[in-house]
Amino acid sequence: MLARNSRERRRMADNRSVTDWRHRHLLGIKELTREDIETVFGVADRFMEVLRSPVRYVPALRDFTVATLFFEPSTRTRMSFELAAKRLSAEVISFSPGTSSLQKGETILDTVANVLAMGVDLMVVRHASSGTPHLIAECFPQVAVVNGGDGTHEHPTQALLDTYTLRREYGTLKGLRVAIVGDILHSRVARSNILCLKKLGAEVMVCAPPALLPHTIEKWQVAYTTQINIALRWCDVVYVLRIQKERQQSAYISSMDEYSHFYAITMERLLSAGKPFKVMHPGPMNRGIEIDSRVADAPHSLILQQVEHGVAVRMAVLYLIATARGHVKG
Amino acid sequence: MSGRREELIVDGELLRVVVRRISLQIAERFSPFRECLLVAIQPRGVPFAERIVKTLETEGYLGGLVWGRLDPTLYRDDIKMKGAVIMPAETFIPESIEGRTVILVDDVIYTGRTVRAALDALMRFGRPHRVELAVLVDRRFSREVPIEPTIKGISVDAARGEQVRVCWQEIHGKEGVWLITEV
Numbered sequence: 039m040l041a042r043n044s045r046e047r048r049r050m051a052d053n054r055s056v057t058d059w060r061h062r063h064l065l066g067i068k069e070l071t072r073e074d075i076e077t078v079f080g081v082a083d084r085f086m087e088v089l090r091s092p093v094r095y096v097p098a099l100r101d102f103t104v105a106t107l108f109f110e111p112s113t114r115t116r117m118s119f120e121l122a123a124k125r126l127s128a129e130v131i132s133f134s135p136g137t138s139s140l141q142k143g144e145t146i147l148d149t150v151a152n153v154l155a156m157g158v159d160l161m162v163v164r165h166a167s168s169g170t171p172h173l174i175a176e177c178f179p180q181v182a183v184v185n186g187g188d189g190t191h192e193h194p195t196q197a198l199l200d201t202y203t204l205r206r207e208y209g210t211l212k213g214l215r216v217a218i219v220g221d222i223l224h225s226r227v228a229r230s231n232i233l234c235l236k237k238l239g240a241e242v243m244v245c246a247p248p249a250l251l252p253h254t255i256e257k258w259q260v261a262y263t264t265q266i267n268i269a270l271r272w273c274d275v276v277y278v279l280r281i282q283k284e285r286q287q288s289a290y291i292s293s294m295d296e297y298s299h300f301y302a303i304t305m306e307r308l309l310s311a312g313k314p315f316k317v318m319h320p321g322p323m324n325r326g327i328e329i330d331s332r333v334a335d336a337p338h339s340l341i342l343q344q345v346e347h348g349v350a351v352r353m354a355v356l357y358l359i360a361t362a363r364g365h366v367k368g
Numbered sequence: 369m370s371g372r373r374e375e376l377i378v379d380g381e382l383l384r385v386v387v388r389r390i391s392l393q394i395a396e397r398f399s400p401f402r403e404c405l406l407v408a409i410q411p412r413g414v415p416f417a418e419r420i421v422k423t424l425e426t427e428g429y430l431g432g433l434v435w436g437r438l439d440p441t442l443y444r445d446d447i448k449m450k451g452a453v454i455m456p457a458e459t460f461i462p463e464s465i466e467g468r469t470v471i472l473v474d475d476v477i478y479t480g481r482t483v484r485a486a487l488d489a490l491m492r493f494g495r496p497h498r499v500e501l502a503v504l505v506d507r508r509f510s511r512e513v514p515i516e517p518t519i520k521g522i523s524v525d526a527a528r529g530e531q532v533r534v535c536w537q538e539i540h541g542k543e544g545v546w547l548i549t550e551v
Contacts, residue, residue: 055411056452077455084439084456091459093492096442357442361453 057081059358060366063175063183066192067233075237079202081354082347088125089350099126099360105158107133107150108186109165114321114345115186115196119162122352128360131158150174154181160360162186168226182359190224196320197230199351201238203344204275207316212239217269219245219301220279220328223252223290227320228279232260245269247300249290266301270311275340278303278319281328294327304330308338316340373549378522380543383504383534386521388427390502391420393519394471395429403497404469406435409486410457413437413474415536416504420473436461438472440485459489466494471519475534476505480515487515505532505545 057077061069088096104123108116116132123130133153144152150161160182163171168189175183187193204211216235222228222244235242236259243261244251245268255262263269270276281297291297308315317329317339325331334341378386398404408417414437424430439457441447447454472486483501490499502519507526524547526532531548 055455055457057455059453080455084442084458087459088442091492092494096492097488098442098447358453361447 057358059362061359062362062366063171063185064194064355064359065171065175065183065185067194067197067230067237068192070194070234070237072237075198075201075234078198078351078354078358079205081357082202082350085125085350085353085357086347088353089346095125095127097127098357099123099128102126102128102160102360103131103158104128104160104162104356105131105133105153106162106186107153107164109146109163109170110187112164112187115164118345118348119184119186119195119352122349122356125349126353126356126360128160128356146170147174147177150178150181154178159363160184160356163188165189182363184355184359187226190226190229192230192233193226194230194234195348195352195355196227197234198355199344199348200231200277200318200320201234201240202351203318203340203347204240205238206343206347207340210239211235214240214275215243215273216240216275216277217243217245217273218277218279219266219269219303221250221281221290222246222255222279223250224282225279231277232258236260243269243272245301247291247297266303266307267311270307270315271313273315274313275316275318276303276308278317278329280320280322280324298327302326302328302330303333305332305336308333318344321345371551373551375547375549376544377524377532377547378545380537383544386504387416387419388423390504390519390521391423392427392429394420394502395424395427398469398471399429400431401433402431403467404433404471405461405463405465406433406471406473407461407465407490408435408437409472409474409482410437410439410441410459412476412534413472415539416475416534417473419536420502434463436463438486438489440482440489443485443488445481445485461493464494465490465496467497469498469500470496471500471502473502475503476507476532477501477503477515477517478507478510478532479512481513483515484513504534507532 059077106116106119120130162184163174164186165188168191170188171183171185185192185194208214218228232242245263245266248264315338317333319341323329323334406417408414417435421435437460439459441454441456501517503517504521506517506520506523508523524532526547533546533548535542535544537543
């Protein structure tokens with residue numbers, strides 16, 4: 039007997055709290071309701087308790103096999119997912135392109151089919167092409183797919199852990215002012231965070247050099263500026279994106295020095311904004327380029343909390359998707 | 369069209385007597401509670417534990433009793449069978465259980481699987497000296513694992529499809545034990 043059509047968590051006949059989670063995959067923040075996001079937060083709270091107790095794992099996913107398929111390099115996101123799966127007692131296997139069949143010319147779908155044939159229940163997929171996890175979910179309905187970052191499209195677990203960090207810090211995101219600074223144009227982290235922050239009632243402003251602001255920015259329904267001081271004077275929290283050196287080579291910015299000069303988050307800039315602030319960064323940081331060391335290491339920085347919360351939030355996502363698998367049809 | 373039949377098998381008056389007797393039994397064996405913790409099994413062991421604590425306080429035996437709550441959801445063996453995703457509830461054990469007596473508390477014991485999961489969940493926090501199990505209602509002859517309460521209230525014989533529900537005034541607006549059958 040399924041719980042249906044409720045807007046709040048409610049008690050089933052046996053008095054246990056059930057969620058309305060009905061997603062077989064996590065492909066983006068776009069498909070999530072505000073209630074879904076709150077459900078993830080609620081479960082993440084429980085996993086934070088687990089992570090801070092003497093034995094940091096639970097057997098909930100002991101009959102599950104999770105594969106991480108990272109077609110794009112990543113250390114921290116992959117490690118975070120692996121740890122999350124292991125702390126749920128799932129079996130974890132990792133696939134990285136450098137040592138694999140992809141170099142021998144195998145297609146993505148063949149690679150996935152091969153991994154699935156070995157018996158995998160859930161895949162975490164990261165790929166340089168937007169839409170890859172969606173394609174996999176469509177072609178292979180028997181496996182659950184979690185998007186670990188697709189092209190410039192979405193990185194849903196990053197946005198979930200970022201907003202969870204803010205929720206733990208501020209209690210609520212309603213009316214909170216968040217400025218996202220950096221290469222907005224190419225950032226899936228920015229896209230997912232903007233969607234997530236708005237769903238939770240926060241106000242968002244993006245700040246970037248003109249070449250790194252999408253020309254469709256008006257349609258994004260966020261405030262935007264090219265002036266860092268405007269953004270810092272407005273916001274409660276500054277979310278700093280990494281500037282990639284490749285952008286310098288492809289003429290989006292003239293030089294890293296110039297970017298730093300105009301947009302680096304320095305202690306001086308933050309203090310001259312004259313109000314309390316917090317600083318976040320998805321990592322890895324380029325110290326001295328988009329963010330000063332002093333800022334990254336200051337008490338205002340939530341960066342290490344983001345990492346800690348990342349494991350709990352990913353555990354929550356894996357738990358919800360794995361337990362929903364039995365009764366939610368694709 | 370199916371319906372529900374609810375039969376009151378223990379009224380509020382008798383329920384309070386049983387709760388008092390269990391509380392005094394706990395006091396008799398474990399007072400002054402220095403080496404002891406009461407741990408309520410979420411979710412329905414919590415109101416029962418609250419009543420025990422209140423009764424001990426009224427009777428003057430509370431002493432330094434420490435109590436917490438434990439959620440066995442993540443240790444269940446049937447987590448995917450429930451038809452919806454269960455939200456794990458809070459686990460909060462305020463002090464170390466290492467070397468101490470833990471009294472697990474739940475309102476009803478049926479197959480025993482919940483208690484088995486709670487024992488696994490508990491062991492994560494250390495090695496207790498011993499574990500006792502206090503339940504208000506023992507559904508006899510229904511165990512699927514070899515687990516029995518060491519302190520018990522009343523015994524009820526109920527069939528497989530029936531539910532035994534304990535209701536508390538402060539939560540349900542009524543007090544007593546009901547036998548619920550789908551007809």
